[in-house]
Amino acid sequence: MRNLLFSLIGSCALAVSFGCNNQTSKTLPILGSRDPVTKVVDGKTVTDTLYHSIPDFRLLNQDSVFIDNQQFENGVYIANFFFTHCPSICPTMQRNLLKVYEKYKGDERVKFLSHSIDFRHDSPSVLKSYAEKLGVTNDQWQFVTGAKAAVYNLADSYMVYTKEDSNVPGGYDHSGYLLLVDSNRHIRGAYDGTNDEQVQLLLDELAILLKEYE
């Protein structure tokens, strides 16, 4: 009877310590759809998982230079969708992203990518002026524009809703998510950029993700 009690306490302690270990070595999930891919390797049939990833892109930045995925392959980046004269959620979202930028300014492992969904108005010079006024002083945070189809299709792959809609303030409807993307183009986290708790979660999980590269 006593032995049973001891083993019970022992297994409880083990469970607790194991639970704690799980906490410290937390890894972020890969978000999005996943497809099984079956292929034959060395005569054996192997099933692999193909994770959702960000497709190739080539967009014009605030310095009128084309940038593509290569600029973001040496670390992680946070992406979002906005437009410069957006009167609704964008200022809050950018104010919050600015806090993350200021924390990681100078740390080249972390980059930022804001896509304008206003392809009519937000030319590179408009984006440049916006970036300067926001307080962005280096090329760690890129602001990009492109053809409507290119940007809106890209938004779909980031799982962000974007739509031209004359019934909403500013003329464009979109969601204010901040997407955490790793060096393999996988989305590892999605956070509501207008919610302080979610932005804190982004900061916490960004630190967890960066541990994968240490």
Add this chain to the structure above:
Amino acid sequence: MRNASLYWGTTLLSIYILFHACQSEETIRTAQYAVNGQKLYKTYCMNCHGAKGEGLGDLYPPLTDSTFLIGQREQLPCIVKNGISSPIEIQGKTFDTEMPPNPQLTPVEIAYVLTYIGNSFGNEMGLFTLEEVQEALAACN
């Protein structure tokens, strides 16, 4: 003798309470307007001007410059209603981002939101009455 001093004491106290009741009526109204204004602020102003009226970089001006607000008091209802497209200087910085108009706000709602802004973020501007706002709106360019 004792009754007389009690009588005078009570009278003086009544006058004192009456005087303060008048004062606190305005205080109560200011508080009511500010509470209503806070909700409107969250909906129409906070995205750009921030939860603490801090603004955002050089894009959107802060609402913490009491000197500017006091100097522009009669213009404030017009700015809220019609927006602003000419550059303004606040705390030594020039802001030229266009502020969109808020045509949906009624005069009393403008009084609410200005009372909130005018008595938050370190500002002490007192009550914006409906009459004051209506008068100011009638004089907008």
